[in-house]
Amino acid sequence: MNRRQFTITTACGLAGLATACGRKNEVIDIHQHLSYSGRNDVDFLKHQETMSITRSVLLPAASQLTMFSTHLGKSNGLAAGVSVTEAAATYAKNHPGKFVYFCNEVPDKEDAVATMEGWLKKGAVGIGELKFNMPCDADPMIRIFELANEYAVPVLIHFEHEMYNLGFERFHKVLERFPKVNFIGHAQTWWGNIDANHDQSVMYPKGKVTPGGLTDRYLADYPNMYADLSAGSGRNALARDPEHAVAFIERHQDKLCLGTDCSDIVGIGEACSGSQQIANLKQFSPSTKIQRKIFSQNARRIIRFA
Numbered sequence: 001m002n003r004r005q006f007t008i009t010t011a012c013g014l015a016g017l018a019t020a021c022g023r024k025n026e027v028i029d030i031h032q033h034l035s036y037s038g039r040n041d042v043d044f045l046k047h048q049e050t051m052s053i054t055r056s057v058l059l060p061a062a063s064q065l066t067m068f069s070t071h072l073g074k075s076n077g078l079a080a081g082v083s084v085t086e087a088a089a090t091y092a093k094n095h096p097g098k099f100v101y102f103c104n105e106v107p108d109k110e111d112a113v114a115t116m117e118g119w120l121k122k123g124a125v126g127i128g129e130l131k132f133n134m135p136c137d138a139d140p141m142i143r144i145f146e147l148a149n150e151y152a153v154p155v156l157i158h159f160e161h162e163m164y165n166l167g168f169e170r171f172h173k174v175l176e177r178f179p180k181v182n183f184i185g186h187a188q189t190w191w192g193n194i195d196a197n198h199d200q201s202v203m204y205p206k207g208k209v210t211p212g213g214l215t216d217r218y219l220a221d222y223p224n225m226y227a228d229l230s231a232g233s234g235r236n237a238l239a240r241d242p243e244h245a246v247a248f249i250e251r252h253q254d255k256l257c258l259g260t261d262c263s264d265i266v267g268i269g270e271a272c273s274g275s276q277q278i279a280n281l282k283q284f285s286p287s288t289k290i291q292r293k294i295f296s297q298n299a300r301r302i303i304r305f306a
Contacts, residue, residue, distance in 0.1 A: 031230040031259030050267030058088040102126040107140035128156030159189040186228040191237040230259025
């Protein structure tokens with residue numbers, strides 16, 4: 001028994017609680033932002049509590065720069081006014097046990113890697129959300145993936161056709177080059193490509209899904225590829241074809257993670273895509289065992305939580 005196993009076993013023996021050992025009721029949200037579309041920190045905390053989220057991952061924006069990779073500044077703040085890494089780090093520190101944070105920087109900024117390495121040394125547990133106007137396998141991105149490999153942290157990527165992280169059809173080369181880095185796919189192009197017949201120009205496709213799309217294959221073929229179920233794109237991917245959703249969840253039960261990525265302040269009902277996705281997962285998960293994997297266990301396998 002190593003030191004980590006001893007610590008966990010001792011904690012379980014002393015506490016005797018589900019939260020310490022089984023964590024049966026734990027719900028981890030791997031995709032949230034501070035200052036999202038102007039939402040203040042108090043409303044954000046209430047929002048997460050209303051959704052019964054026990055741990056959240058804060059995904060910060062990069063520096064505010066006018067560059068081609070940020071659409072000349074239009075995509076700064078992840079195109080939604082999101083706060084930078086320093087704010088996420090401070091918030092996580094002030095709410096111990098509830099939040100962890102990733103780090104971010106514009107990939108082609110001269111000191112991008114050094115900046116992110118500094119945050120990883122200070123406690124960031126991942127990199128992302130990477131949302132930039134460049135090929136997903138461009139040299140600046142490769143340098144970030146090398147950093148993730150060095151520090152053994154996951155990378156969360158926003159794929160959106162002709163907008164962010166271009167060349168989705170080539171991403172398998174990245175997965176093959178960095179087999180020890182856990183990549184988490186997110187957004188419209190990621191989720192549209194569950195369908196083998198997907199039209200890349202359609203951001204929120206409707207109707208029946210033909211299994212075997214790129215996303216389906218990436219999840220099946222590469223141990224280091226995971227999926228973030230957040231936002232309207234993740235919700236739509238399940239809701240558009242309930243029969244496929246059940247089979248997809250069962251097929252990829254060890255690769256799917258709950259994320260919300262919603263900017264509302266209510267945390268409930270139709271106005272909150274996150275709460276709707278939680279409802280989708282409860283409806284479409286083939287078993288409570290699989291549901292627990294998606295709500296927390298898969299996230300804990302790839303993200304370090306204290």
